[in-house]
Amino acid sequence: MPALAAGFLAFAVTLAAADVLNFPTVRTDLSADTLKRVQDVTRPTADFSKAEPYEAMESGATTSIAPVGRNIFSQPSANLGLERQENFHLGNALFRQLWVSSPSSTQATDGLGPLFNARSCQSCHVRDGRGHPPEAAGAPATSMVLRLARPAITPEEEQALKDFKALNFPDSTYGAQLQDLAVPGLAAEGKVAVTYTEEMVTLAGGETVSLRKPHYAVTSLAYGPLGETTTISPRVAPAMIGLGLIEAIPDTDILAHADPEDKDGNGIRGRAAVVRDHRTGQLVLGRFGWRAQNASVHDQVADAFLNDIGISTPDQPNAHGDCTAKEAHCLAMPTGVQKRLGDTEAPGPILDLVTFYSENLAVPARRKASFPDVLHGKQLFYQSGCAACHTPKFVTRDDLKGSDGKPTAQAFQLIWPYTDFLLHDMGDGLSDGQQVGVASGRDWRTPPLWGIGLTQTVSGQQAYLHDGRARTLTEAILWHGGEAEKARNTFANLPQSDRQALINFLESL
Numbered sequence: 001m002p003a004l005a006a007g008f009l010a011f012a013v014t015l016a017a018a019d020v021l022n023f024p025t026v027r028t029d030l031s032a033d034t035l036k037r038v039q040d041v042t043r044p045t046a047d048f049s050k051a052e053p054y055e056a057m058e059s060g061a062t063t064s065i066a067p068v069g070r071n072i073f074s075q076p077s078a079n080l081g082l083e084r085q086e087n088f089h090l091g092n093a094l095f096r097q098l099w100v101s102s103p104s105s106t107q108a109t110d111g112l113g114p115l116f117n118a119r120s121c122q123s124c125h126v127r128d129g130r131g132h133p134p135e136a137a138g139a140p141a142t143s144m145v146l147r148l149a150r151p152a153i154t155p156e157e158e159q160a161l162k163d164f165k166a167l168n169f170p171d172s173t174y175g176a177q178l179q180d181l182a183v184p185g186l187a188a189e190g191k192v193a194v195t196y197t198e199e200m201v202t203l204a205g206g207e208t209v210s211l212r213k214p215h216y217a218v219t220s221l222a223y224g225p226l227g228e229t230t231t232i233s234p235r236v237a238p239a240m241i242g243l244g245l246i247e248a249i250p251d252t253d254i255l256a257h258a259d260p261e262d263k264d265g266n267g268i269r270g271r272a273a274v275v276r277d278h279r280t281g282q283l284v285l286g287r288f289g290w291r292a293q294n295a296s297v298h299d300q301v302a303d304a305f306l307n308d309i310g311i312s313t314p315d316q317p318n319a320h321g322d323c324t325a326k327e328a329h330c331l332a333m334p335t336g337v338q339k340r341l342g343d344t345e346a347p348g349p350i351l352d353l354v355t356f357y358s359e360n361l362a363v364p365a366r367r368k369a370s371f372p373d374v375l376h377g378k379q380l381f382y383q384s385g386c387a388a389c390h391t392p393k394f395v396t397r398d399d400l401k402g403s404d405g406k407p408t409a410q411a412f413q414l415i416w417p418y419t420d421f422l423l424h425d426m427g428d429g430l431s432d433g434q435q436v437g438v439a440s441g442r443d444w445r446t447p448p449l450w451g452i453g454l455t456q457t458v459s460g461q462q463a464y465l466h467d468g469r470a471r472t473l474t475e476a477i478l479w480h481g482g483e484a485e486k487a488r489n490t491f492a493n494l495p496q497s498d499r500q501a502l503i504n505f506l507e508s509l
């Protein structure tokens with residue numbers, strides 16, 4: 001890590017998140033009596049003899065109880081109501097819409113690229129599920145992208161980092177993300193190349209597990225070499241379920257789990273991601289993305305429109321997407337901006353509908369929550385230290401209102417995402433060397449675990465962690481290092497039957 005980046009990281013880590021964000025330390029949406037009830041219900045359990053009340057309904061009243069199948073992640077919040085379901089289905093249609101290059105006779109859906117990674121949101125989030133790395137050498141990446149970034153090189157850029165006005169800086173030629181597809185008449189930027197070496201791990205009892213270690217490169221670069229200090233970070237598309245509930249968790253409840261100086265001495269140093277809201281410019285808590293680089297679903301959707309599809313929105317109005325000044329041919333290509341529809345290719349109503357759809361994809365109900373082996377696995381999950389980062393439950397805000405003035409589907413729900421939404425050092429094994437705001441190359445946001453047991457059902461395969469390297473949940477656990485190394489080693493040293501019980505618990509989520 002360059003000295004400047006390391007210095008900024010040290011500066012950021014020493015900040016008390018609540019002070020930086022100037023947030024209250026106690027929830028303001030609840031009465032004192034209700035707050036006491038919320039604190040009681042979200043306290044970690046010590047009774048593993050039976051399922052906790054409402055535990056099977058992982059996302060409260062929004063939980064889907066639809067039959068489990070390939071489309072189980074595509075269900076609306078169960079309490080959405082008929083009046084709001086129309087917007088959900090409109091958003092779904094736009095989420096699946098295939099954008100085309102300009103000019104086109106379908107003027108409402110043109111503007112693709114000119115450089116892009118996918119033609120629709122659905123292309124990456126197939127059936128609203130998890131992405132995966134290329135299946136074979138030379139195969140399209142599609143649901144995995146390479147983020148490109150470099151450290152600051154000027155005093156102005158250094159100050160931008162300190163003021164949280166930038167998270168890092170794009171490659172001078174290829175921008176913030178490698179686009180491996182392009183519209184007709186334009187060369188794609190390059191291709192993702194990934195190879196693996198196998199590393200054997202021996203667990204207690206003699207069981208062996210092979211971990212595949214990925215090696216990434218970019219081939220067929222069309223516009224010259226990458227910058228000497230540019231880092232590449234692979235990211236697979238995460239599952240879309242429960243996003244609106246994540247946004248509905250009070251900042252205070254997330255910040256309550258932060259412990260950057262490890263004052264409790266348990267080795268866990270969760271840190272809040274500090275970002276600026278793309279619309280207001282205010283400092284806010286980041287909670288979306290592999291490094292918690294976005295504060296809201298709205299921000300996450302606008303970022304995906306721009307960088308993944310090359311579609312401009314009111315929040316990200318660059319109609320040429322991630323094209324840079326060194327890609328002159330790209331900047332000369334026509335765009336899909338239609339003045340009669342506004343100044344961007346996807347006007348505000350489109351962005352809002354896709355955001356609404358993304359906020360209201362329901363989390364499926366738990367399976368086998370009361371089964372003895374699952375309860376035993378849950379106990380081991382807690383005892384092994386997994387719950388120190390994968391915080392089981394929260395209660396969402398009680399003061400959330402929609403545009404109609406009525407409470408949103410996400411208001412005041414007991415939910416079980418199994419994450420603290422904080423940044424944690426995960427060790428060298430998962431490091432990509434790329435800084436994103438206060439997160440170093442070793443830091444990752446704890447991902448939610450709800451729905452993880454349905455990955456194979458929805459996606460047709462299993463690919464875990466930020467780059468999909470882990471082919472099983474066991475492999476994913478064994479890649480944990482840094483702050484999670486103690487929990488990882490505890491798992492590795494369990495008897496085989498206990499390890500399986502813990503996996504059974506995860507598969508029930």
